[in-house]
Amino acid sequence: MTDLQPAGPPLALTARVPAVDPARLVAELVPPPHFASASFESYVPDAAHGSQAAAVARLRGAAQTIGRPAASSWWKKRRAQPEAVYLDGGFGVGKTHLLAALAHAVTAAGQRAAFGTFVEYTNLVGALGFRQTVDALAAYRLVCIDEFELDDPGDTVLMSRLLRELADHGVALAATSNTLPGSLGEGRFAADDFLREIQALAARFDVLRVDGDDYRHRSVEHGEALPDDVVQAVAAGRDGATLDDFGALLDHLATVHPSKYGALLDGVSLVGLTGVHAVRKQDVALRLVVLVDRLYDRDVPVLLGGGGTDELFSQEMRRGGYRKKYYRALSRLGALASEGAALAAAAQVRPAPGA
Template sequence: MTEGVPLTLSAREPYVPADRLVAEMVPPPRFDSVRFDTYVPDERQPSQRAAVTALSSFAAGLGGAAADRPTGVRRWFGRKQAAPTGPRGVYLDGGYGVGKTHLLASLWHAAPAEPERKAFGTFVELTNLVGALGFQQTVRTLSEHRLLCIDEFELDDPGDTVLVSTLLGKLVDAGVALAATSNTLPGKLGEGRFAAADFLREIQGLSAHFMPLRIDGEDYRHRGLPEAPAPFSDEVVVKAAYAAEGASLDEFPALLAHLAKVHPSRYGALTDGVRAVCLTDVGPVPDQSTALRLVVLADRLYDREVPVLASGLPFDRLFSEEMLNGGYRKKYFRAISRLTALARDAKGLAGQ
């Protein structure tokens, strides 16, 4: 990068080798330092503190017999012997913004195993790994792990659900402990969350291995915080992009068009080295396919704590009412929530 000239995301075409996909299956930078004792429960929601207690016990239960294979596998999952420490999988059930990812990452950190024997990734990253390595090699690779944490388990695509459920069945047989959060099924409106009963039904034969933990509460990203900052002018955004080291500068429509040319598994690599994202001409997302790609990018930016400075339309007006009332509503609200948090982080770039 030439000094003083911002990067352009829409000009990048990253390549991500399969071994990097495996090596990067750890909690993202935003959650690298989280632990159970850094989670701040909402005292009005007893289920949050109860979840911390239950997950701490679950993590502790992964020691001892977990280190012995295949004997430990037979103790945990054998049909003829009851698991002495209860279910060997846990599902975090709750709305967006209640801290499920924080708790899932805390579980990964607390599990008594070497980092290379624990894996953490989103459902999309897991399906991408299967695509890169093939099913059998993915099974062999992940079977060496003691714990697999899956964030944002997606049940929108029946084919992917069957694929991952089959994969998890193989991993259970190999003695891998499982933990997951999930997204909303199409048509599941209600609270904007995916119910535990539906999750357990979709993973069929694996349901007996999961202990559901309900986590109630409001979106912590906006708990007691001021309203999201209004968009800035194009002039302010461009000036900030040239002034900030490692900043990128893109017209929003051009970036959306470019995302269609880059596989979502590469969106993390797309932001490598980027310390701030500056966007001009932010406007309504034109269609659902584009909207879902933007959701993935928002997740990767949030994971990496990359502030987003923008001009144009406020982030809470990116998605149409039809989208916000449809089957993917939870994804869109999560994207709005995360982009709003990143917009707050970017205020300093504009001198505020």
């Protein structure tokens, strides 16, 4: 074990104010690094759940249809009913893997496929405006929406309208919904809710049921809290690491549009946070959720000082309308914090005497 002797001041996320060209926001709509190699071949259907193999077969067919080159300039107008599929299943059955595999297959066929989470698309509308977003996405053959969220009526209506306009432009659509970790009832299957919310488009979507158990056997993890001085020392000793006071970072996030949170993490290999504490305000908590999603997409480990994830979101928040977001964030942040704690252990850093 070594004493704390920081090598120098690491970077700080609070010192970053990213300026993002709108073209970059659109260009980044690709499967995240976590699913960069996802394919139909690498998805192993559970023989006990035939719906998994059936979903793979259906999506392979969809990829072939969507991937065919346009025969003429009026191809889109002739295809009045482009492909539209919705993957309906429980937590951890591989829906995102399959969605990413579909995007990769269409891209491999020489066509353009956009892939993003529900939040990324709503943030894109916020950054570009609705009409510019439609124009940008209409150039794609396929638009994939991961974790379609039904907890914000305004955003749901916005996304429903966006999907309708894209479908009218001949763009194929594919979506999944977010689910609660370990849920056995509410939130496990959301097809009825999804179809009700998209209303005019409901008849166009082919619902693919993906049954099965959570292949990760994952529950909400509680990120291990580290002493703040350990967080500081580990961050100081790693290239590309950042170090921030948790409260200061939350304040900074309010000054950066959520569509730029990905750019905020450019070149970051590790995020160190000191003084982690409970978040009491919902708007602050929701911004944190978006940041955690971008960290998870990029597989960036996190060092959590202070209280870690313990009581990060209140019981009231976890019972409220945005509970799915908070449970997802806790699960993801817990996993990233476990990776960060492992890095700290490997660095053989110990707390300062009396810490």
